[in-house]
Every structure is written in C-alpha cells, then in structure tokens.
Amino acid sequence: MSTTKQSQKHIEESDQAVVLHPDNNDLFLRTGKQIIAACRMNISIDVWFSEFNGMLHRVKGWVHEHESRVSLCYCAARGSQITFFFVPSSDTFDFDLADELVSLNSELVTSFNVGMVEIHQIPGGDVDRFLNPDESRLVYGDDRSAH
Amino acid sequence: MVTTEAHIKQWLHNRAHLASMASAYPDWMVTASFYCALHAIDSLLSHDNVKSIISHKTRNDVLIWTNRYEAIRRAYLPLYDLSRTVRYLAEPERWVPLERIQKDVIVRYLYPIEKSVQHLVGRI
Numbered sequence: 001m002s003t004t005k006q007s008q009k010h011i012e013e014s015d016q017a018v019v020l021h022p023d024n025n026d027l028f029l030r031t032g033k034q035i036i037a038a039c040r041m042n043i044s045i046d047v048w049f050s051e052f053n054g055m056l057h058r059v060k061g062w063v064h065e066h067e068s069r070v071s072l073c074y075c076a077a078r079g080s081q082i083t084f085f086f087v088p089s090s091d092t093f094d095f096d097l098a099d100e101l102v103s104l105n106s107e108l109v110t111s112f113n114v115g116m117v118e119i120h121q122i123p124g125g126d127v128d129r130f131l132n133p134d135e136s137r138l139v140y141g142d143d144r145s146a147h
Numbered sequence: 148m149v150t151t152e153a154h155i156k157q158w159l160h161n162r163a164h165l166a167s168m169a170s171a172y173p174d175w176m177v178t179a180s181f182y183c184a185l186h187a188i189d190s191l192l193s194h195d196n197v198k199s200i201i202s203h204k205t206r207n208d209v210l211i212w213t214n215r216y217e218a219i220r221r222a223y224l225p226l227y228d229l230s231r232t233v234r235y236l237a238e239p240e241r242w243v244p245l246e247r248i249q250k251d252v253i254v255r256y257l258y259p260i261e262k263s264v265q266h267l268v269g270r271i
Binding site for chain 1: 221224228229
C-alpha cells in the first residue's frame with residue numbers, strides 16, 4: 001500500500017488501516033488567499049500557487065539530497081503561514097540537520113513569493129502533537145509508522 | 148519601544164536563571180537559553196532602531212532578510228525551533244538529552260548569538 005502522493009495507489013488486501021492523503025489543494029488554495037491578503041502581496045492566486053508548487057518541488061529535491069537524515073517531511077497550512085515539519089532519521093533532535101534547515105528556510109523565504117514560511121524538526125513519535133496529517137501534505141516519506 | 152538597556156537587563160536576568168538551573172531540567176534549560184537569546188537579539192534590534200518586532204514571525208523575518216544578522220540567524224532559528232518543540236513533549240529528554248544541552252544548545256547556539264550581539268552593539 002502506498003499513502004504518498006503518487007498517481008497510482010496500490011492497496012493490498014489486509015487488515016491494515018488505510019490512510020489516504022489527498023493533495024489538499026483546496027486547503028492550500030484557501031491558505032494562499034489568506035496569505036495574499038495578510039501580506040498584501042500583489043499577485044494572483046494562480047501566481048501564488050505556481051510559487052508554492054515551485055517551493056514544494058525545491059523541498060522535495062532538498063530532502064532527496066538529505067534522505068539519509070530525513071525520515072518524513074510534511075507541509076502544513078497554518079493561518080497565513082506555511083510550515084514544513086521535518087522528522088529526522090534519528091530519535092533525537094539532529095543538530096547538524098538543524099543547521100542545514102536554517103539555510104533551506106532562508107532560501108525558501110527569499111526565493112519564493114508565498115508569504116511566511118517556517119521549518120520545524122519534530123520527533124517521529126509525536127507527529128500528531130504538532131500537525132493534523134489530514135490537513136497537511138506529505139512531501140516525503142512513508143508516514144504509516146509515524147502516528 | 149523598549150530600550151536596549153532594558154533588554155540587556157532581562158538578558159542578564161535570564162542568564163542568571165539559566166546558570167542556576169539543575170541538570171534535572173534540560174527541557175527548561177532549552178527554554179531559558181531561548182529567552183536569553185531572544186532578549187539579546189531584541190537589545191540589538193532596539194540598538195539598530197528596528198521597530199517592527201511584534202511577534203516571533205516578524206523577528207525571524209528581520210533575521211532572515213538582513214545580512215548584518217546572518218551569524219545570529221544561523222544559531223537562533225534552530226534554537227527557536229528546538230524551544231518551540233521541546234516544551235510540548237511528554238518526554239523532552241529523549242528529544243534533547245542532557246549531554247547535548249551544554250555542548251550544543253548553549254555552546255553551539257546561545258554563545259554565538261551573545262557574542263555576535265555584543266560585537267554588533269559595540270560592547271566588546
């Protein structure tokens with residue numbers, strides 16, 4: 001079974017619970033409109049979405065460059081802010097990964113016109129304390145083991 | 148606008164609290180370190196006449212967009228992230244073990260922030 005954002009989903013017959021993650025474009029569409037209004041950005045929602053998708057593409061690429069250190073990555077909309085949550089491969093806060101996430105955060109904020117962007121590193125066992133997976137987009141990883 | 152001196156006073160106040168904390172509270176040592184850093188940074192922003200700091204978001208934005216604060220940004224954003232997370236965990240010592248507090252939270256994050264603030268404010 002796959003729960004990631006792929007064009008095809010293979011669901012095996014088993015007792016295992018199925019968790020689907022829709023692309024949530026409606027959620028991010030609403031968020032984009034809020035951000036445009038809150039930040040008084042003079043761009044259309046279409047342009048905002050193009051910037052947002054460009055940012056997602058960049059984050060996916062970044063995670064693949066650091067996949068030995070990252071287990072999961074989510075993108076969540078919170079009011080007028082976009083937040084990325086990274087679950088490290090380690091059970092503890094990864095200080096070296098944190099240093100690299102600062103560079104990524106700065107790059108995202110200054111490269112993509114999407115409003116405020118934050119990055120957080122969270123423990124894999126506590127994902128539910130920090131985000132609602134139903135209202136987030138899984139950017140990287142297989143989150144069946146996380147909740 | 149709160150003065151530079153007022154922020155420095157609170158920075159030192161928080162610093163004294165951090166120094167007095169027992170090793171049984173590594174999670175609160177992270178939080179104390181964060182508020183030392185926050186008041187150190189706000190003393191600098193006050194010194195630089197930055198008046199738009201009304202939230203964590205606006206502070207972070209100023210740090211991200213201003214080259215003058217690059218060294219501070221590199222240490223502060225991870226400390227901000229860590230302090231935001233650790234206070235909500237039921238077992239925070241598993242996320243940040245005690246042995247990482249001095250080595251990484253204080254030496255890696257807090258000290259460089261304080262050193263950079265002192266340099267930029269012209270106190271060293």
